[in-house]
Structures are given as C-alpha cells and as structure tokens.
Amino acid sequence: MNTTVNLAGVTLKNPVMTASGTFGSGEEFSEFVDLNRLGAVVTKGVANIPWEGNKTPRVAEVYGGMLNAVGLQNPGIDLFIKRDIPFLKQYDTKIIVNVCGKTTKDYVEVVEKLSDQPVDMLEINISCPNVKEGGIAFGQDPKAVEAITKAVKEKAKQPVIMKLSPNVTDITEMARAAEAGGADVLSLINTLTGMKIDIDRRCFVLANRTGGMSGPAIHPIAVRMVYQTAQAVKIPIIGMGGIMTAADAIEMILAGAIAVSVGTANFTNPSVTMEIVSGIEEYMKKYQVEDVKELIGAVRDRM
Ligand SMILES: Cc1cc2nc3c(=O)[nH]c(=O)nc-3n(C[C@H](O)[C@H](O)[C@H](O)COP(=O)(O)O)c2cc1C
Numbered sequence: 001m002n003t004t005v006n007l008a009g010v011t012l013k014n015p016v017m018t019a020s021g022t023f024g025s026g027e028e029f030s031e032f033v034d035l036n037r038l039g040a041v042v043t044k045g046v047a048n049i050p051w052e053g054n055k056t057p058r059v060a061e062v063y064g065g066m067l068n069a070v071g072l073q074n075p076g077i078d079l080f081i082k083r084d085i086p087f088l089k090q091y092d093t094k095i096i097v098n099v100c101g102k103t104t105k106d107y108v109e110v111v112e113k114l115s116d117q118p119v120d121m122l123e124i125n126i127s128c129p130n131v132k133e134g135g136i137a138f139g140q141d142p143k144a145v146e147a148i149t150k151a152v153k154e155k156a157k158q159p160v161i162m163k164l165s166p167n168v169t170d171i172t173e174m175a176r177a178a179e180a181g182g183a184d185v186l187s188l189i190n191t192l193t194g195m196k197i198d199i200d201r202r203c204f205v206l207a208n209r210t211g212g213m214s215g216p217a218i219h220p221i222a223v224r225m226v227y228q229t230a231q232a233v234k235i236p237i238i239g240m241g242g243i244m245t246a247a248d249a250i251e252m253i254l255a256g257a258i259a260v261s262v263g264t265a266n267f268t269n270p271s272v273t274m275e276i277v278s279g280i281e282e283y284m285k286k287y288q289v290e291d292v293k294e295l296i297g298a299v300r301d302r303m
Contacts, residue, residue: 001284002291003277005039005258007236008159008184010120012039012094012259015292016249016277019240019263020045020098020123020163021070025084026091032270035091037277042261043084045100045125048109050076055207060196065215065242066264067194069208072100072128077113085117094120096161100128104151115157122158124148127165127190128212139165139190142177149181159184161238164229166218167193171225172232179233187238187261188229189222215264216242223255230256230297244272246279256297 003014017040018026025043026035035041053073060067074080080097088095097119101107111122126139126148138148149162162178164171166189175186191212196205222241230237239257242264243249249260265272280292289295 001281003281005293007259010094010159014039014277015253015259016273017259017261018042018273019261020125022263022266025088027087029266029270033273035093037274038093039259040094040096041088042096042123043098044074045072045098046074046077046080046110047100048077048106050074057206058208060205060211062196064217065213067196067206067211067213069206069211077110081113081117085119089118096121096123098123098125100125104148107148108151108155111152111156119158121161122156123161123163123187124152125163127163136165136167139174140168142173145174145177146181149178149183153182161185161187163190164188165190166221166225172228175229175233179235183235185236185238186229186233187240189225189241192218216244218242219248223251226252226257227255246276246283249276249280250283250295253295254299258296
C-alpha cells in the first residue's frame with residue numbers, strides 16, 4: 001500500500017499534517033502523538049518579531065466548533081529558530097513553518113531568516129481574520145494576493161504554500177491570483193469570521209468582538225471550497241477545515257486535496273492525527289486502494 005504524496009517535490013509519508021496554530025511546534029503534543037507517523041507538522045504562525053496576541057478572552061466554544069481570536073501570538077523568528085526547529089528535527093517528519101506578518105517586508109524577513117534552516121516548506125498565512133493589519137488584508141484582494149506571493153517567492157529557498165481565506169466571495173479568484181504569483185501549493189481554508197454574544201451581560205464574548213470559526217461545522221464549506229479550487233488551478237491543494245475523523249480527511253482528498261491538515265480536532269482528542277493516519281490505511285484496505293493518490297479528486301456524480 002502506498003500512502004506517500006508529493007507536494008512540490010517534497011515527499012510526505014502520508015497525507016496527514018497538523019493545522020497551524022492548533023499543535024504548537026509539536027512539543028506539547030509529543031506525549032500523545034508519535035510525530036514520526038505524521039506526513040508533516042505545520043507550526044504555529046511566526047512573525048519577524050514577537051507578538052503578544054489579542055486581549056483575553058480569545059477563545060469560545062460554539063455549536064459545532066469554536067471561535068478564536070488569538071491574534072497570532074508568537075515568540076518571533078529568532079527564538080523559533082533556536083528552540084522549535086531543533087525540537088522538530090529529532091523526528092522523521094516534514095517541517096512546514098507557517099509565516100505571518102503585518103507588511104510584505106515582515107513576511108519577507110521571516111522567509112529570508114528561514115532560508116538556511118532545515119525546513120521543508122513555508123506556509124504563508126495571508127488569511128488570519130484576527131489581526132487588524134496584514135493577515136487577511138492581503139488575502140481578500142486578488143492583486144494583493146498575487147503581489148505578496150511574488151515577493152515571498154523571490155526570496156524563498158523552500159517551496160511556498162499560500163494559505164487562503166474563506167472570507168471572500170469567490171475563493172477561486174484568490175487561488176488563481178496566488179498561482180499567478182508563483183505559489184507552489186495552496187492551503188485552505190482558514191477560519192470563517194464569526195461572533196458570539198453573552199446575553200446575560202449583553203457583551204461580546206471575545207475581547208476582539210469577532211473570532212475565527214473552526215471545527216466540524218465548517219467542514220462542508222471547506223470541502224466545497226477545496227473542490228471549487230481544485231477545478232480552478234493546476235497546483236496542489238492542502239485541504240483543511242473541520243476534519244475530525246479519517247472519513248472527513250478522505251472526503252477532502254476525494255474533493256481534490258493532495259494532503260489534509262487537522263486543527264481543532266486536536267483540542268478534543270490530542271491523538272486524533274494518528275487515528276486519521278490509521279483510518280486512511282483501513283479505508284484503503286477495505287476498498288483495495290493501492291495508492292492513496294488514486295483518491296485525489298476522485299469524486300463523481302451519483303449514478
Ligand atoms: C486556536 C487556533 C489558532 C490558529 N492559528 C493559526 C495560525 O497561527 N496560522 C494559520 O495559518 N492558521 C491558524 N489557525 C487556522 C487553522 O490552521 C485552520 O486553518 C482552521 O482552524 C480550520 O481547520 P480546523 O477546523 O480543523 O481547525 C488557527 C486555528 C485555531 C483554532
């Protein structure tokens with residue numbers, strides 16, 4: 001049975017990765033997850049300098065998922081390089097570093113600092129709904145998507161994944177813009193902007209007022225967007241959004257994703273990523289699928 005997939009020249013032992021911001025840099029989960037079994041670990045977003053993130057409360061539970069407005073709290077690239085990369089290098093898994101910034105210059109600075117690091121790929125977050133400047137400002141305008149992709153590609157030594165926002169009218173427009181800018185891979189979806197109100201106090205639950213919705217309730221939206229994007233571009237797609245089980249991951253692959261990222265599910269079941277790896281293998285056995293690549297985009301109309 002072959003579970004390997006190839007993303008812009010990088011071979012993953014299986015298509016299961018972690019979603020940025022839900023798995024730290026792997027250390028806090030290494031008690032529950034054998035990181036050697038994952039296709040890749042995608043780290044929490046890192047900027048050129050440390051960010052404090054937003055005021056608390058910054059997470060809330062909602063039906064079918066959660067809202068977060070963490071605001072990309074991170075230690076800055078220098079400490080990340082010293083502390084997190086050496087930790088991950090102990091494992092036989094691919095390392096994908098998620099990069100955030102407020103300006104193009106910020107993103108490029110991080111990308112340049114990572115150029116001589118043992119990192120397999122870069123994932124550029126242009127879709128965070130929780131930071132006022134940068135982040136989503138880049139991800140909602142096709143011209144800006146293309147320009148930031150180009151700027152990053154000029155300096156990047158590793159293949160570049162552009163992470164797209166679902167908070168747009170037509171995600172395929174953003175996908176095409178990233179492809180035109182030279183993106184090697186796309187990942188989608190980031191969180192959907194939401195809001196929760198405390199009716200007793202008549203106040204916003206999150207200090208930031210709005211937050212990004214993630215978890216199982218957004219899965220059908222993510223599947224639809226991955227499918228539409230796969231029809232619109234030639235570059236590979238990493239699918240994410242509400243993947244809780246192997247069945248959800250397989251659905252995403254059938255919709256057109258080459259690999260999947262698991263996010264919010266890690267909070268309720270810290271070993272879920274390993275269960276998804278095993279579940280995909282069981283599915284392949286059950287349906288006599290020799291190579292997982294046979295499943296990519298293999299959805300068809302009901303007979
Ligand atoms: C608490 C939290 C923090 C996140 N931080 C990041 C981040 O730093 N960078 C990023 O690109 N996405 C971040 N995301 C988005 C996830 O990577 C993912 O795209 C989204 O949550 C949808 O997947 P899920 O429903 O499986 O969680 C974060 C999500 C959550 C819930």
